[in-house]
Amino acid sequence: MKKAGLLLLGIIAAIVLLANLGSLVGMIISLGILYVAVKKFLQADSTTGKVIWGIIGVIGLSTAVANMPAILGLIAVYVLYVIYKKWDEPGESEDPFTNFEKQWDELKRS
Structure with missing residues (x-):
């Protein structure tokens, strides 16, 4: 049973x-984009680069939030x-005689 x-x-x-499955794939892709955007944002030296990677990160975050059914x-x-x-996994035996024999052996040892 x-x-x-x-x-x-x-x-x-x-x-x-x-x-x-579709939203799961979409979330994986959007989280990948978000990860790359954050890494590039932290490495960017110019303000323009940070703005562009920030916008890409916000887009990735919004698509990740939109794919919440993937949870x-x-x-x-x-x-x-x-x-x-x-x-x-081995389960407990439902045979009452097997359990009785185990308990009887335990009583003999005591």
């Missing part, structure tokens, strides 16, 4: 990721990662 729940959650997370895509990626890690 645990695997069925993980599978259902994984399918939902994959659908959310695919639905937000849902990032959450979906994280959920898929957690499901992948938990998929093969």
Whole structure:
């Protein structure tokens, strides 16, 4: 039953990721532009260069803010990662006799 729940959650997370894939790519590109603009702004010596890189940085920032639905895509990626890690974890046995035998062995040792 645990695997069925993980599978259902994984399918939902994959659908959310695919639905937000465009905004995720847009956010990655705009954050890259913003990063380059900030680096060039700090390296620029002239006022004109700082103004141009500042304008490019503001454009990059505004497009990054416009792609905020990409946060849902990032959450979906994280959920898929957690499901992948938990998929093969050994769980507690649901067989009551197995648990009884473990407890009996513990009582024998005491």
